[in-house]
Amino acid sequence: MPSLSSARASNAAFSPPNLPTALFVGGTSGIGQATAQALARSTNGNAHIIIYGRNRSAAESTIASFPKSPQSQYEFVECDVSLLKNVHTTTSELLTKIPKLNFIVLSPGYLTSKFKDREDTSEGLPKKLVTDYYARWKFIYELLPLLKKAKEAGEDAKVLSVLAAGKGKPIDLEDLGMEKEYTLLKEMGNAATYNDLMIESFATLEPTMSFTHIYPGIVRTPIFHPSPSSYFLRLLYPLWYILSYFFSFSPKDSGEYHLYALLAGEKGSFRRGPKGEVLKEGEGYFGTEDARKRLWEHTIKVTEAET
Known part of the structure; x- marks a missing residue:
């Protein structure tokens, strides 16, 4: 386990x-x-960094914090990744805009307070499962040509999905879309296993590239801030924030560990923990060859991917 x-x-x-x-x-x-900030620092600004998200002002503030050099290329693309049609639009634009892609870091999140009820998108899919899995898969699948271009040039071609490696649960192969039963806890366990199977499938498809699924641990990020309507949680939040310093990471430290995890490992699939360490074989893992095959076929259908 690497030190900070x-x-x-x-x-x-x-x-x-x-x-x-x-x-x-x-x-x-x-x-x-x-x-992203850790990568900008490590390259002294000699990087082309593209940020996809919904918050333009936050992205512009982030980009302003990056070190600058004559070669710096920083940009923001507004995209709501909870809709797969938006993902396809943005990947199609990227394929025509840039010649190659070395790194993809996927960490979109959606926090819901509904433990039993599905919150569907206008495309009829569970919103949280889209951001946790389907959109991530679609970004990787549709941008493989750009990763291949980087690899063909002798450069890095690596993907990092930030979710819950080591926290997977058994999945129902007859209900991969969670149509029969949906709860928040089931979605979280399923999505973790789906991400494990995803990186393994892509590593098999492209064995010269690196695909990593990482569990970040508890990081003091805005996603844990209570909503204005949660009076009780807002009362407890200051105490939680103080206590969390004993078992959580600051965003900056976590960013360093995640960059380390992204850059480590030349090829294959990797499941890593909060400090970038490789997890023990079988730890929180519930994949099989049959599960990989059936999830891949299911995802091709749901995302309407071209084969």
Whole structure:
């Protein structure tokens, strides 16, 4: 398990001969934002960083914090990833806009207070499951040509999905879309296992690339702030925030660990913990070859992916 100082040293030593291009989906706040900032620092601004998200002012503030160099290329693209049609629109634009892509970091989040009821999008899909899984899969699948271009040029081609590695649960292969039964707890367990299977499937499809699923632990990000309507939670929040310092990470430290996890591992699939450490084999894992195959076929159908 790397220490924070060793993770920082490893990140600081990152010095690619090329100008790396990185896409951060959900990079306007929290872990995605912190990881983007860590990459900008480690490259001294010699990077092309693209942030996808919904909050333009937050993205512009994040970009303003990046170090600048003559080669710096920073941009924001507004996108609500809870709709798969939006994902397809943005990936299609990227395919025509940039020549290659070295890194994809996926950390979109959706916090709901509904433990039993589904909250469906206008496309008829569970909103949380879209941001936790379907949209992530679609970004990777549709941007594979750009990752391939990077790999063909002898450059890095790596993907990091930030969710819940090691926290998976058994999944019902007869209800992969959770049409028969949906609860928040079931979705969280399913999505963790889906992400495990996702990175394994992509690593099998593209064995020269690196695909990582990471569990960030508890990070002091805005997603844990109570809503204005939650009076009781707002009363408890100051106490929780103080106590959390004993068992949580600051966004900046977490960003360093996530960048370390992104850059580590040359090829294959990896499941990692909060400090970028590789998880023990089988830890919180519930995948099988049959599950990988059936989830892949299900996802192709749901996302209307071209095969």
